[in-house]
Amino acid sequence: MKIKKNDKVLVITGKDAGKTAKVLVAMPKANKVVVDGVNVQKKHAKARSANQVSEIKSQSGAIDVSNVMVVCPTCDKATRVAYKVEGDKKVRVCKKCGALLDVAEVKEVKKAAKKATKKADATEATEKKPTTRKRTTKKVEAPAEDANA
Numbered sequence: 458m459k460i461k462k463n464d465k466v467l468v469i470t471g472k473d474a475g476k477t478a479k480v481l482v483a484m485p486k487a488n489k490v491v492v493d494g495v496n497v498q499k500k501h502a503k504a505r506s507a508n509q510v511s512e513i514k515s516q517s518g519a520i521d522v523s524n525v526m527v528v529c530p531t532c533d534k535a536t537r538v539a540y541k542v543e544g545d546k547k548v549r550v551c552k553k554c555g556a557l558l559d560v561a562e563v564k565e566v567k568k569a570a571k572k573a574t575k576k577a578d579a580t581e582a583t584e585k586k587p588t589t590r591k592r593t594t595k596k597v598e599a600p601a602e603d604a605n606a
């Protein structure tokens with residue numbers, strides 16, 4: 458699946474067509490995404506204990522990935538997704554401007570550039586943080602990509 462959590466997407470079909478919002482949940486197995494404020498459904502929640510209040514909650518429902526397009530963070534256009542191999546990593550790039558689509562990866566690249574300039578005063582603590590973050594994003598997102606690529 459080409460859409461990931463935290464992507465900014467444009468909804469192209471359905472009752473929320475034209476909306477741009479962030480992906481809250483990506484469901485690669487079902488090929489669905491939950492987009493903030495899109496396909497809002499009302500849920501009647503009955504109080505189950507004395508301290509709870511019965512209420513009607515509004516929550517975003519899942520929509521099919523084919524109904525959304527990624528909005529490139531660099532050129533701000535809705536685009537299709539191309540893949541590029543950078544080092545030993547497969548990264549998503551914008552088909553229109555060629556910039557990286559992954560906000561995390563863009564940050565990583567920026568951080569790496571910063572680190573290179575700040576290498577003189579780099580402590581062990583700052584060195585450790587990016588590696589743990591990298592591992593968690595890999596775990597969640599890498600298998601999903603492979604299964605649906």
Ligand SMILES: [Zn+2]
Nearest residue numbers: 529532551554
């Ligand atoms: Zn772009």
